Amino acid sequence: MKASQLLSPTLRETPAEAEVISHQLLLRAGFIRKSAAGVYTYLPLAQRVLKKISDIVRQEMDREDGQEITLPIIQPAELWQESGRWNVYGDELFRLKDRHGRDFALGPTHEEIITDIVRGEVHSYKQLPLLLYQIANKYRDERRPRFGLMRGREFIMKDLYSFDRDEEGLAVSYKKMYDAYSRIFTRCGLKFRPVEADAGAIGGTGGTHEFMVIADSGEADIVYCDACDYAANVEKAEAKASIGAKETALELEDVSTPAVKTIDELASFLGVSPEKMIKTLVYRTEKGLVAALVRGDRQLNEIKLQNLVDTVQLHLADDETVRLLTGAAVGFAGPVYLPKSVCVQGEEITVKIIADEEVIHISNAVTGANKTDFHFRNVNHGRDFTPDQVADIRLAEPGEPCPRCDAALKSARGIEVGQVFKLGTKYSKALGANFLDENGKSREMVMGCYGIGVSRTMAAAVEQNYDENGIIWPVSIAPYHVVVVPVSSKDEEQVKAAEKIYQELKDLGVEAVLDDRNERPGVKFKDADLIGYPVRITIGPKTLAENKVEVFVRQQGQTTLEAIDSVAQGVAGLINQEVACLS
RNA sequence: CGGGACAUAGCGCAGUUUGGUAGCGCACCUGCCUUGGGAGCAGGGGGUCGCAGGUUCGAAUCCUGCUGUCCCGACCA
Structure with missing residues (x-):
């Protein structure tokens, strides 16, 4: 391709609307343009990257005997009503009506429609x-699209659905996809980590893993262990209970703590360390109130709590409810003498006390006294309070022991580019996807679903591979491999050499761009760096006299001199070697 | 959905306080010149100042309403 004809409108300045690096660079380097919030046009360079990623995905899916199909984007409401998600999915579902007033949805995901096909054709x-x-x-009508391609309302996704006879079959399919995903992200040249994850609203019976591209700009917090393979999203990460030394139980006493509400204030006021305190958080759910207890120096993991209580709604209770429950101002709640129920606006609401595992092992703890400006000292589990349930409900934090091997956990930020799910029979049951087994007995298919955000993977690759000059594409997903730059477009000798090398590269199957624009060299170099071509071949007067050209490798930032006659061959070898290295 | 900010040429911005009919840099077009890290000179094209009302002799500027966009939070297969 000749740069003079390539639609890659680079910008000298960063558009004000772009905050994250991938968004800035993809706009500046002329890969994407915004059409509406969270909706983008992919220009030729982006299209080529997306095709490279898709091709890798396709090869690895096909290798596991995945069969590619195309499902409709416009889906009838009836299917969504049948699964129950027409009402559950909420405002995130793009809805539309046809001219007859019939309801449709733009597919945010395709469980319904694939299950519909399979129930009809597989028996x-x-x-x-x-x-x-x-x-x-x-299509997902995100409340707040942001970060460019990272969280759009229209995005490209690979979704595979597995249908098996039983859980054992599902385990095999799941493993296939897990391994395929690892190969895919490796081949894309990304540093990633599969982590244990929370299943969220999609539910399902088995495990689920998220594939995280490690990047500081990631939205997800993960913890991992270098000593063993344990890695998890903090939403899911198990927290190992640290059990303090057992002390002789002292007599319960209340202590005046005027206007001392936070753990920190209390620690300095009483001279007691936070790990000897019990923090009480009151939540409101559709199943009543929950008083959650965690050690003073710990943080509650709301997702663990939500899963434990099995609720759809879980929000911190408002001040008024806390006052009614505890009879005290906010900041003085505690498990001792906490009422079993409370009357809010004429409605009787039950209260459940759920304690983190660590809490019941604190001897002579400090807690709120359910009395304004008072706390209790010497609170002991069993004698002074008895939770309805004890479980791991706290947030795991870096530095604490790994739940598998006790080494210190580390933390990182990640961009979720893929997720594998064991769905079980949730959709086959709702939509009646059954088959007859060897005994002629009808059974529900056991399903799994496996997604990869293709457009998000492109953005994640930029987040992980850039410098102050622009993008540094991994060779396997770069839009082009090489850009050939004659320093002067008016120097016939340079132009001729450049054209020769360009042609030879193309003949060798290398994807090359010839920068034939009548621009000063600085402009061409800046654009080459910004766009992120892995290799740049520069033909200039300095070296041409010796029949040599410069080969600049973007990733290493190194320049070497090569003979004109063999440079194409050499670069082709380099490219092939790089790609082979990744697969 | 709550809080905050912004909307003037393709991009970045000034002009708005104090109303007088729109400007700068980059990009784009023509010519000259130049060619190793976003050159220079000269000439040129492009904007119903987000939209709709209102005030006024006169509105980018003041008032009202709406829409869009971005950020923080809540939310999120």
């Missing part, structure tokens, strides 16, 4: 397992 155990996938646009 025998002989046809299973079945792995079907597509690479397509997905």
Whole structure:
């Protein structure tokens, strides 16, 4: 491709709307343009990157006998009503009506429609397992689209659905996808980590892993262990209880603590360390109130609590409810003598006390006394309070022991680019996707679903590979491998040499761009760095006299001199070697 | 959905306080010149100042309403 004809409108300045680096660079380097909030046009360079990523995904899906299909984006409301998600999915579902007033949705995900196809066409155990996938646009009307391609309302996703006879079959399919995903992100040249994750609203019976591209700009917090393989999203990460020394229980006493509300204030006021305190957080759920207890120096993990209580709604109770429950101002709640129920606006609401495992092992703890400006000292589990449930409900933090091997946990930020789910029979049951087994007995198919954010992976690759001059594409997903730059477009000798090398590269199967624009060299170099071509070949007067050209490798920032006649061959070898290295 | 900010040429911005009919840099077009890290000179094209009302002789500027965009939070297969 000739740069003079390539639609890659680079910008000298960063558009004000772009905050994260991938958004800034993809706009500046002329890869994308915004059409509406969270909706982007992919220009030629982006299209090529997306195709490279998609091709890698396709190869690895096909390798595991995944079969590619295309499912409709416009989906009838009836299917969504059948699964129950028409009402549950909420405002995030893009809805539309046709001219007859019939309801449709733009697919945010495709469990319904794939299950519909399979229930109609697959009836025998002989046809299973079945792995079907597509690479397509997905639509989610995000409350707040942001970070450019990272969280859009229209985005490209690969989704594969597995259908198996039983849980054992599902485990096999799951493993296949897990391994395929690891190969895919490796081949894309990304530093990533599969982590244990929370299943969220999608539910399901088995485990789920998220594939995280490690980057500081990531939205997800993960903890991992270098000594063993343990890695998890903090939403899910197990926290190992640290048990303090047992002391002789002293007599319960209340102590005046005027206007001392926070753990820190209390620690300095009483001279007691936070790990000897019990923090009490009151939550309101559709199943009543929950008083959650964690050690003073710990943080509650709301997702663990929500899963434990099995609620849809979980929000911190408002001040008024806390006052009614404890009979005290906010900041003085505690488990001792906490009422079993409370009357809020004429409604009787039950209260459940749930304690983190560590809490019941604190001897002579300090807690709120449910009396304004008072706390209790010497609170002991069993004698002074008895939780309804004891479980791991706190947030795991870096530095604490790994739940598997006790080495110190580390933390990192990650961008979720893929997730694998064991769905079980949730959708096959709702939509009636059954098959007959060897005994002629009808059974529900056991499903899994596996997503990769293709457009997000492109953005994640930029987040992980850039410098102050621009993008540094991994060779395997770079839009082009090489840019050939004659320093002067008016120097016939340089132009001729450049054209020759460009042609040779193309003949060798190397994807090359010839920067034939009548620009000063600085402009061409800046654009090359910004766009992120892995290799730049520069033909200039200094070296041409010796029949040599410069080869600049973007990743290493190093320049070497090569003979004109062999440079194409050499660069082709380098490119092939790089790609092979990744797969 | 709560809080905050912004909206003037493709991009970055000034002009708004104090109303007088729109400007700068980059980009774009023509010519000259130049060619090793976003050159220089000369000429040129491009904007119903987000939209709709209102005040006024006159509105980018003041008032009202709306829309869009971004950030923080809540939310999120």
